[in-house]
Amino acid sequence: MTSVLTGRRVLLVEDESLILMLVEDALADFGCEIAGVASRFDDAVSKARSLDFELAILDVNLNGQRTFPIAEVIQARGIPFVFATGYGATSIPEALSTAPILQKPFAAPELERALRTALGGDS
């Protein structure tokens, strides 16, 4: 079973290891590849700039820091991404508001739908 997600290289930015593992497992189920994970801001910025990936999942709060600058880097590269957050949608700056927002906690189908939306395909 192949889909638009199959083989996609995904960058994961998440500071909570258990959630990271959950998402990794889900991505594996979708047929995605993990291009990289980052749980530290600097590491995340660096990977966002240089890593070869097609899709990103960004936790809005990384050890108490907002990840919008990282999102801007990814957006600047024209790579689609998804926000994961425990906050409301209102906290996202307008310039970044086109990205799908995943409200934690989320189930695998929600993640999949968000990723598809980010990639521009609705199905």
Place this chain on the structure above:
Amino acid sequence: MLDRPEQHVSASAEALLNALPAAIYITDAEGRITFYNEAAAELWGVRPVLWESAWCGSWRLYWPDGTALPPDQCPMATALKEQRAISGACAVCERPDGTRVPFLAFPRPLYDRDGTFIGGINTLVDISPIKSAEQSLGRRAREQEALYRFTDNLYRASSLADIYAAGLDAILETLQGKAASILRFDQSGTMRFVASRGLSEAYRAAIDGHSPWQPDTRDPEPIFISNVEEASLPDEFRASIEAEGIRALAFIPLTSGGRVIGKFMTYYDAPRAFDRGAIDLAVTIARQLGFSLERAGADEERQQARDTLAASEKRLSQELDLTKQLHEISAAPIHEGDSASLYEKILDGAVNVMGSDFASMQIVSPERGPGGELRLIAFRGFDEQATKFWEWVGAGSQSTCAVALRTGQRVVCEDVRACDFMQDTDDLAIYLQSGVRAVQSTPLLSRSGQLLGVISTHWRRPHRPPLADLHRLDLLARQAADLIERANAASALRDRQERLRAVFDSPTVGVAVLTPDGHFIETNLAFSELSGFDAEELLSLNSLQLTHPDDRPAMRAELDGMLEGDRPGFVIEKRYIRKDGSVIWVQNSVSLTRDEAGRPLHLVKLIQDITGRKVAEKRQRLLIDEINHRVKNTLATVQSFASQSLRNASSLAEGRTAFEARLMALSKSHDVLTREHWEGADLIEVVNGAIAAYRGRAEQSRFRIEGERLRLRPKAVLALSMAFHELATNAVKYGALSKDSGKVSVSWRVVPQSGRFELRWRESGGPVVSPPARRGFGSRLIEYGLAQDIGGEVRLRFDDLGVICSISAPLNEITGPK
């Protein structure tokens, strides 16, 4: 006569003697009357018994001075005893009918031819006509004297009363009545008693007002009633006249210029014949009296004219004074405290106008309950006790001022002792104690009719204030009312200004007055503190310059809306940029005042610093966000536990047990953090917490824990707790703790050179272990998850001696940034 021993007088002589007009009688030597002629009998009024009556035939005898004259001492007795002739001795004979006859006696002794003394003969000459003439002369003289005295008294008279007194004296003296009176027409043409003597009050009252003449009767004739019984009189008068004991009376007209001006009356208690002399006398007195009254009238008129002139001059001068005072009062501007001196002036005016001994002025204080109370604001003549008593007067009091307060009408009390509403009250007691006998209270009414106060004047004696005085007082009252109204208005304005000033001077609320286009005109200290600009600097600023650029459009829109008349004001929350560049949040309450033509005049702003509130609001929002974040992350973590536990379990039951154990471990680590307010926990606490479940009392020795005291940050606490949980679970299942001999050592240190934290979990004495064929969630959580969470390395080895877990991480990842 026949048996008489001796006959002195022959029959012929008897006939002769009886024919003589003179009274003659003869006695014997012992004085016994032997003969008297008819003239003698007539004189005596009695016929004496011959040979028995001695000395004189009179019934009673008197000396001329009226004293009794014993018969044996009468002139005849003397003549007989002394045998000498007496010529013309005077005596008075009283007849049995009481009439008295004065006579002269000419007794002389009689001798016979032998010269023997045989008796005496007496000739009595009736001298009544002579006496009467003498009396008449005396009366005339007395009348003349009385008239002279009358004239003299009239000349000296300085008042009408003197003239009346002189008239009554003359009437009584000359006309010899028992009573007299003088009556005059009053202004309405009614005859009234003006003076009288000897008349009862009842008689005067009954007769007063009646007259036989009218004021215009010309040449009236006197009327004499000699006998009331015979006169024709109206019954009503007759009754009064008889009751008074009057039997005769006379009405004598008093005239002036030929017209009747009055009359005098003379009254008698017996019928009386009025002879020519009496009539002439009465007319003479009437004429004199008339002249005098005429002259007195002229004098009186002149005096009245002079008095009137003086009075009108005095009134004019008073009016002038009053006008000046009124002008002074009304022209005076009212400044602070000035009204008191004007009240004093009004009181001075009231005392002048009313001629009073005291005065007071009170104003209504409506706030003192229903009906209000009067407060004393100025007074004259009262002592401390009285002013204290009158300081506040309620509408229920019984003083004239309280009645004026109740009724809004002037109250005049001519005599407080006779004032019915004041009887038996403290008010009356205080009035009397202060020496007040009369009082009037006049209400002070505003032009709209509202009662503002009361002005009262008081007198030491009973007093009826003349209408003219009251009218002038009304002028003063008008001024006083205006004054009170002006003072009240000024005071209200002052109060209002003070209240506004208090708002303006508020230490916490900024106040600013601006032009409609936003330039500052006036600002208070609080606003300067709030904005950082002093009042002077603000004068050159526009309020929009202070407003944060982001908030200017909203502020502009609100202002425009208000200026266009949409609403009178608005409230807005916005930011100011202070002089030092810092930003504060303010709440602006803006209102607009307009001039009489409705054009915008001023903006008035109240500005409150709400930065504190805004900061608190923001902090609260952040806190809620943070809680949300943590809760959602924790839920996601639990979701991961569930997912991993079930995914790796060989059975659902095993998965559930593993999930529950992990959940409990997570919960316990949360408990630890909650106790420490999520600020962190000691590593030793985290280790003990993780192994507590496997560390019974008997098994204490199976754990060896050593390491320095380290304070872990929350994230490290959670990550290590979960890792220890997985290690301990594995040790119990497959490792050292699965055998009684197994031991676990946990030790850590901070490597000084590298500054890294190193921890080792080492099992010993257990069965031989080997790496599991499939790495489960536990291993992944320890090796991968923990490493991620602490940004370090974690190695898990399974060798012959037992499980060894080595953890290494930068110290700051474990303890948090220093």
